[in-house]
Amino acid sequence: MDKQQINEILEEKHQMLFNWIAEQPTEKWLSHPEGKWTAGQHIAHLVNSIKQVNYAMSLPKFILKYKFGKANRSVRTYNHIVERYDEKLAKNQEKAKAFNSKLKVPPLKQRDQLLATLLKQQKKLQKKTNKWSDKDLDNIILPHPLMGKMPVREIIMWTAHHTEHHTKDLIENY
Numbered sequence: 001m002d003k004q005q006i007n008e009i010l011e012e013k014h015q016m017l018f019n020w021i022a023e024q025p026t027e028k029w030l031s032h033p034e035g036k037w038t039a040g041q042h043i044a045h046l047v048n049s050i051k052q053v054n055y056a057m058s059l060p061k062f063i064l065k066y067k068f069g070k071a072n073r074s075v076r077t078y079n080h081i082v083e084r085y086d087e088k089l090a091k092n093q094e095k096a097k098a099f100n101s102k103l104k105v106p107p108l109k110q111r112d113q114l115l116a117t118l119l120k121q122q123k124k125l126q127k128k129t130n131k132w133s134d135k136d137l138d139n140i141i142l143p144h145p146l147m148g149k150m151p152v153r154e155i156i157m158w159t160a161h162h163t164e165h166h167t168k169d170l171i172e173n174y
Contacts, residue, residue: 001078003134006156007126009078013163014122017046020170021115029111033173040106042166043114050121053159056142057128057152068141071151075138078157081150085158085165088146095146129156 001009021039032038037045056064076084106114129137137153144150144158 001153001157003129003137006129006153006160009160010122010126010129010156010163013160013167014119017163017167017170018115018119020167024174026108026111028174029108030105031174036169036173037103038105039170039174040108040111040114041103042170043111043118044106045103046163046166047114047118047121049162050118050125050159053142053155054121054124054128057125057132061136061140064140064142068143068149071139071141075151075153078161081154081158082161085147085161092146125156125159 021043024039029040030038032041132152137156138151140152141149142152142155144155147158150158
């Protein structure tokens, strides 16, 4: 997937989420089915996740290479990343539940600020993607807590899927 396609899918997946949120009454920000996150927790989690990717991409590339190494394989396709993530998530439900139980519920007064931050971070990620060379996107790796080390291009594609994953959870359960 080239940079333009990555940015388009980032835009598409985030727009789906923003559209769903806009259609919901504000009370849904704090409500949730048993054992599920609130809409606010989903958004806070996505903000934290994308901020980490943006932070890593702000570091000098030589530091990332020194700390995490370089890719030793070719970049996977978007669909392969999605399949692999879903498999890893299914196999690590206990780890996911432990992680999920630690996220605080953001108050309703933080709703607009969190949504604006998510949009700002998404746009920042798109700009960073455009600025990085294809070689660096494919060769510099970053750690993912569930998937292990991945080339930056894959992390960005995963970010699009991660947003879709949480949007689907919201749509199906709320």
